[in-house]
Amino acid sequence: MTQKNDIRWLPGFNWVTLFFFLFLYLPLFILVVFSFNASRSATVWSGFSLEWYVKAFANDDIQRATKNSLIIAVFSTTFATTMATMAALTLSRNRAVKRKNLFGGVLILPLMVPEIVTAVATLTFFSAIGLSLGLGNIIIAHSVFCIPFAYLPIRARLDGMDENLEAAARDLYSNKWATLRLVTLPLLMPGIVSGAMLAFIISLDDFIITLMVAEAGSTTLPIYIYSLVRVGITPEVNAISTVLLGVSVLIVTVSYLVGNKK
Amino acid sequence: MTQFGAKIRSHAALIPATIVIGIFMIVPILIILVYSFLAPGDYGGVKPEFSTDAYQRLLFQRDLFDQMVFDPAYLKIAFRSVWVAVVSVVGCLVLGFPVAYYIACQSEERRNIYLLLITIPFWTNLLIRTYCWILVLRDTGLINGGLIRLGLIDEPLTLLYTEGAIALGLIYTYVPFMVLPIYAALERLDRRLIEAARDLYSNRWVALRHVVIPLAMPGIIAGSILVYIPALGAFIAPDLLGGGKNLMLGSLVQLQFSSARNWPFGSALAMVIMAMVLLCLFFYARSAKKNGGGIQH
């Protein structure tokens, strides 16, 4: 707790921080509260009900969209994280590689290009080569822009790791692969996990790229929600979002607690 | 040859990521660069003939007599996009800097909790979170409803479908991108430098201005870029909170590739966005070079 006596204390900054968190959580609060509302209204509270949860779980469209979103997120997270880990290991540990800045720049390029540009460029490219793999198209697109999100935490972790530990393993008769398997990867795991989690959310959350690239029948949850926004989102969507939020908060909190114990 | 083989081997693990980004990111952008100089096809796509029409359309319109007349409509949209993006960057900075500073001054345990709290909202779909702002801002929403009930106003204020609403949505979306890099810079900042400044007759605010902010500058610049780039091409917030009349570049591009079916024009607009991003990165690289070495402690 910073006290007023702390040399760094700046009056008012605590209130800005409080406001910031209220601002950040206000929409989530509305979302969760009205998912339990008895009426359709999203502004007037009329009693507690689980009706929308029941309906959401019975709604085929929501289920299909959620399933698609999860499939896409799982595959693109796996691909992006694998590629990002390999790249990060090479850039951080292999002295033979020249032009590291260039490669590093290429890896974070998807972060530097506005999503809308990526979206239309990918659409154009897929239509130019006639690629039509259903969900596969979306998985490819997501894998690409998830790479930097997976790469950055992994690289940061690697750079903060003591290279002497790996040298010690080599000294104790481990070959390159044994060192990687027994020392580097276990130590790198927190970085890989947070990179993968970040990639997973980014994929699950993506709208504009998916909208442009998706073919008929590949509706994801964001696209389904978008189609409802014009007519007004029903509390079913609140319900399914609350469930997703609950699950993810649980995962993040557990991983935070586990990570802190070490 | 063996040297080349060694080079391949040392780079092997880099190849998948680089190739995937090369094929599915760089090549597509080059393709739309080419498309922007072609003529539109009748049902979307392009016709393979060279044309600069797409770029001319940015500034001129063919009138009834087939004359090119200056038309600022698209220029206005571009300016609005840049303006809203700049306002969002400033908003994120004003809100985000104090937060980053406050968190950086906490104990390690508390810092981690605050950072966790910042990331949790990311786990809810952005469309939904933005939609919640509609519920807050609309004529019958929480703010207007509350103000009317309190008797402060009779008629609802127009909050939704304004540029202000778009900026609010963008700040809401991107403020964590501002907080995190500034926090990273401030966390590394040696508190004894603040003590040294205070010792040398600076009050809190003077120390902030002369020591903290200059040393946090790399974080501030990184955060500003991380907010500016996505804000410039943003789609969701302008679309949901801006309504139809406050068109921005992102929506305009999307429109050309969907209902308007003018791919070359859409490509040209995308190139305009890219040009603005590159300009911004160029200035970043230049300032990084100038400050280089002087920043590390």
Place this chain on the structure above:
Amino acid sequence: MTSAIGLNGLQKTYPGSPPVRALRNADLTINDNEFFTLLGPSGCGKTTLLRLMAGFEVPTAGELTLFGDDIAHLPPEKRPINTVFQHYSLFPHMTVLENITFGLKRLRKPDAEAKRVAQEMLDLVHLSDFSARKPDQLSGGQQQRVALARALAPQPRVLLLDEPLSALDLKLRQSMRAELKRLQRDTGITFVFVTHDQEEALAMSDRIAVMSQGEIQQVGDPATIYEFPENRFVAEFIGDADFFEAETLGGTSYKLPNGETITGPQTKAAIGAKVTLFFRPEKATLKRAGNGLSGRVSDILYLGNSTDYVVELVQGGSLTVRSENHKDGTAIAEVGSDVVVEIDPAAVRVLSA
């Protein structure tokens, strides 16, 4: 002599469970134009006391005055006191000149004057040619001088130095000692110097306050602190010492546990009281035969200008005798030789238990 800094029952307790009593109850007067040293092991409260003087911490209780004015609750920028930080804490984004003029500018001195003073300061620390450099282009010793110049430039009433020499290597440290002493004399500013290095403290200070566990143990000039320590902690922390537990026999006689008696100073303690005696190893003499405690040399440590002989006493226990090395460098005894340790009665001190 006027008092520059006065402490009256000054306390600092950091909250926590249990709370940390970093400074327990300090009473102290630091005179104007004095080179004053706070000496103690890490965690003794010397840095806390320095930070209280600088204004980085607010005391829990007690008075803190600067030339008679209460400053306990003034923020650091309102105190005409400057600090030389342990790791220099130079502003990395500013040049040497900008660092040195920083304080002057905050005091709203005109640019020309600030520049002139900064130049004087640079001359004073022999860094005139370095004004345009950034701190990371300087060596440790040069950064140290810039830190000094920066803190001296606003002409503070008191200069605080927080272990400023600890990051330098030995040679540089020794030359900086002389330089700091010269600077203090030339500027006439009161220096409050914090260190855990007793040699440094003895060499530079006009007066020393020895601290331990948040309390001031003894205040005095270097010779008094060394020759007449008031308690065992001070005796042990400064220099080397041989200790005896003894019983007073009245007058100047003391009985050792083994029954032998030795002569020491007059004491007020009652006959039969248990006291601790000690002497400095260089105050004893090693002889082949004579009056004194007999024993056998068990270990010899060659120290260059002197040699330490560890002597196992016949009656039990051991002590160390330090002997200056003779010109020819031959040892006066070998391991295993029987010797007699003669202790000058005037060098024996009695510590109250």
